[in-house]
Amino acid sequence: MKVKLPNGDIIDISENSSPLDVAQKISSGLAKQAVVASVDGELWDLSRPIPDNDEPSIVEIKKFDNDDGKKTFWHSTAHIMAYAVKNLFPDVKVTIGPAIDNGFYYDFDKSVPFTPDDLAKIEAEMKKIVDADMPFERTEISRNEASKMFESMGENYKLELLEAIPDDETVTIYTIGGFVDLCRGPHLPSSGYLKCFKLLSIAGAYWRGDERNPMLQRIYGISFPKKSQLDEYLKWLEEAEKRDHRKLGKQLDLFLMNNDVGPGLVLWTPKGTMILEIIEAFWRKQHLKNGYQLVRSPHIGRENLWQTSGHLDFYADNMFPKMVVDGQGYYIKPMNCPFHIEIYKRKRYSYRELPLRWAELGTVYRYERSGVLHGLLRVRGFTQDDAHIICRADQVEDEIVKVLNFSLFMLRSFGFEDFHIYISTRPKEKSVGEPQKWELAQESLKKAVERENIPFDIDEGGGAFYGPKIDIKLKDALEREWQLTTIQFDFNLPERFDMTYTAQDGSFQQPYMIHRALLGAMERFFATLLEHCGGNFPLWLAPVQVSVMTVSEKFVDYAQEIANELIDNDIRTELDDSDQRIGYKIRSAEGQKIPYMIIVGAKEEQNRNISVRKHIAGDLGSMPLGEFIDRLKSEIDSKS
């Protein structure tokens, strides 16, 4: 029989050949690296025979570097882990064990949770299975048989999964050694493929992710065909840990949280505040340049306001409880929008006055469940770089293009380059707003994104009930995705607050309203930036830009002179005139990741110049102060 390769080549193979045989025909190298295949677009086990159709099947061989390859590799590792766990703990019930973006997990129902020691035991057991190189066997099975089998094994979770499989789908099981699992596949041909793996962590997880269901024990792990890949991954994990914003925040003395102040509430130190101030100054300047006006609003508002906005109906769970003042109910704001709308409603607007773009660095407070708080990424009090665009239907598309460009400009200014856009459309269930408004909004979002030529996905039905949105995710220096920007239509609030403008024909029309946060929340943005640069802030953001250090106390006067000159030139400068050796001062400045160090001693004082050392890079030699200042200024301007 014949099969066709993706490049069009036709290959002759014998009956009942598998993709592995095909790979072997192409080259032994490919056969060695192959982990899975697709046959006519369907993922296919390497060892599963290819059907002999009239038309030659299209067979694609996939290696580990392919996404499907990775997923298969990891999924098979999950099975082998489950097998090992069943060997060691026969009472455990198995549930699901999928591949995820980085590795895999498997959830077990086990009365006594796993301990870290168990992980080592499980790894050792897995090693045995791998060394025995046992084949994965795929079997198609009738629903009845499968049901009987899992019932006899007492695997009630598998029974539940089985029931959820649609009637027209073939039920398959995969067997490896003594372990049988209900599984769609595909899998590696055998356990020997798993050259190196590591179990990483244990965590609780609800069955099917529903908190009303029992808590299962989840084990996370990762695996690779080569040891070097595992080492590289572990190094990456280590690097990520080093860059953890909570760790760097402490190390560089930027912010803190404290028990007495309360969970999820951030205290900003002078250095952290300096950075925030620079970001915010840049933010204000750019907003004014981009046609925004700034507004401000209070931190609390009357109950009635939140009733009108609907927050008390649909957002109350996330709001801090009511306080009563003079017999009136008040709430701390979880959002800024109702205030901006009240500003809008102070007068009548003509269609000529639109669009309005009102921005505020508005600090909001949301009640987040205790278990979800996480450093600066998830807090209870945070400052949104919020703005509301109020415009006419004919302005919507332009406004979206503008805000999208503005957003990308802002993010790029901070050194982010790699973006992915997600558009979310009208939910199927309930939503508010006229269909034609949704249509117009969704079309505008798509057109705007297409114009920018940035990869995007559409999440059909993924929008909020009150309007479609664009989210921008960015990748940081470690290729991790973060979501900051969101641009969101709102068909709910204009209606609830009865916002209108007077149209050309004298009629009252409801404007379109767009919420947008470009950097998202300042706290989250700060954390992202901090992890992205690993604490090595670009010069324009560094809280201390230069540390002037003396070789001995004899040169303090000259050093002070230099420091004063820098400060006069708006360079954030610190003078280290401590009674320490220069090596010590350098070490401490390097540890604080101060971008430039100036060293002054006898040579410098005599020549009226300075010696410059750059963070990480090292000694740059000596130069006149003026030249150094010019260098700093151009580096600051370039934001590099």
Next chain:
RNA sequence: GCCUGGAUAGCUCAGGCGGUAGAGCACUUCCUUGGUAAGGAAGAGGUCGCGGGUUCAAAUCCCGCUCCAGGCUCCA
């Protein structure tokens, strides 16, 4: 909120099967006046997260709470 594991000096951590604690760094003082990632000495620093119980005695054992970490669920 749920599961698991934690909380000891400003920081990083050791110790402790019940008899009120220790290191390194940081801090203070003194010596040293030193040229590109740790000079030396001395000193000061802790109700061992908070509250209760058991006990002659609790930082240690028990219970409750707070906070933190990794997940789950939820989200900027």
